[in-house]
Amino acid sequence: MKTRFLFIGMGMVISMLAISVILFTITDEPWILVSGGLLTVCAIAWLLLCTRFFAKRLSLFTKGLCQTMDRMINNGEKPVQVGDTETIFARISYRLFRLYTIMQENRRKVEEERQELQMLISDISHQVKTPVSNLKMVTDTLLEKPVTIQEQRDFLQGIRSQTDKLEFLFQSLVKTSRLETGAIQLEKKDNPLLDTLALACSGIVYGAEIKNISVTVQCPEDLHLCHDSKWTAEALFNLLDNAVKYTPKGGKICVSVEQWEMYVKLDVTDTGKGILESNQAAIFRRFYREEEVHEEPGVGIGLYLAREIITQQGGYIKVTSEIGNGSTFSVFLPWN
Ligand code: ADP
Numbered sequence: 001m002k003t004r005f006l007f008i009g010m011g012m013v014i015s016m017l018a019i020s021v022i023l024f025t026i027t028d029e030p031w032i033l034v035s036g037g038l039l040t041v042c043a044i045a046w047l048l049l050c051t052r053f054f055a056k057r058l059s060l061f062t063k064g065l066c067q068t069m070d071r072m073i074n075n076g077e078k079p080v081q082v083g084d085t086e087t088i089f090a091r092i093s094y095r096l097f098r099l100y101t102i103m104q105e106n107r108r109k110v111e112e113e114r115q116e117l118q119m120l121i122s123d124i125s126h127q128v129k130t131p132v133s134n135l136k137m138v139t140d141t142l143l144e145k146p147v148t149i150q151e152q153r154d155f156l157q158g159i160r161s162q163t164d165k166l167e168f169l170f171q172s173l174v175k176t177s178r179l180e181t182g183a184i185q186l187e188k189k190d191n192p193l194l195d196t197l198a199l200a201c202s203g204i205v206y207g208a209e210i211k212n213i214s215v216t217v218q219c220p221e222d223l224h225l226c227h228d229s230k231w232t233a234e235a236l237f238n239l240l241d242n243a244v245k246y247t248p249k250g251g252k253i254c255v256s257v258e259q260w261e262m263y264v265k266l267d268v269t270d271t272g273k274g275i276l277e278s279n280q281a282a283i284f285r286r287f288y289r290e291e292e293v294h295e296e297p298g299v300g301i302g303l304y305l306a307r308e309i310i311t312q313q314g315g316y317i318k319v320t321s322e323i324g325n326g327s328t329f330s331v332f333l334p335w336n
Helices: 001-027 030-075 088-144 147-180 193-202 205-210 229-245 302-312
Strands: 190-194 216-217 224-227 252-259 261-270 318-323 324-332
Touching: 001 030, 030 088, 088 147, 147 302, 190 193, 193 216, 193 224, 193 229, 193 261, 205 216, 205 229, 224 324, 229 252, 229 261, 229 302, 229 324, 252 302, 302 318, 302 324
Parallel strands: 216 252
Antiparallel strands: 190 224, 252 261, 261 324, 318 324
């Protein structure tokens, strides 16, 4: 800035001197030379004054800007907004204010993610604690006490079931985290819904047979829907698996499909124990299990994962249930 002012000043001085000399040579009047010189001196003085004034204003402005930005960065302080004018200060202040809003939003998101991570870690440590302490107890007993062959078999069976639980927990966590972070992208394609249902049902045939539970599926053969078949089957399997787990021997499970204008509605209905109304929202939370089901295998991640898969495809899940009369989990999947 200073160099530019000096450059302009030099140009002005040289032009004024040159004009004065030319006029003097034409008129031969010495007062022209004197007044030309005086004019040049005045111009230099005003130019110097202007340069100082602008330099001071600029340095004040830069100082203020730096202070505001420092306060924004260090203390998250809100910048002062200049009125609705079109000056350069107002324009900069407006942009600073926008930057501040974006920074605040990012801070809020980071804080939210930090809290979620903390909760997840404490949930995982809580889930892992029981199987690990069981494993320690069983191995200590095996190492320190004389046990019969039968007891040895029972203990090894216990070790096996605890490691299965840990493996299942680990795999479910990897799946949910990959889905949540977008590492796994669902691929929606036009697929027959019956194929997806068949895939989901194949996983529960054995369990249902052991408990003598009848499974009926009502779905039109030619019904095509744009969805990720593999992951939707996984979500439906989780619902069906729960239906088998929480339905007593001799019960019934019915899968039915309805075609709505915007969605295809898939109902998984069982004649199981039912879910208290006060628990119906909580059961979709990660690691949530009702008190009374602790005898049943599971870690409380099935419904959470199912909801994640369905929401990622633009759909949703809801539950209606009555204690003692069974439950219906309804999956709504959009046509496209
Ligand atoms: P998990 O079955 O491993 O406990 P889920 O996330 O699949 O975990 O289910 C969470 C809880 O919801 C279960 O612990 C159970 O209390 C309840 N629940 C889920 N499905 C049913 C069902 N069909 N009937 C009764 N209760 C159910």
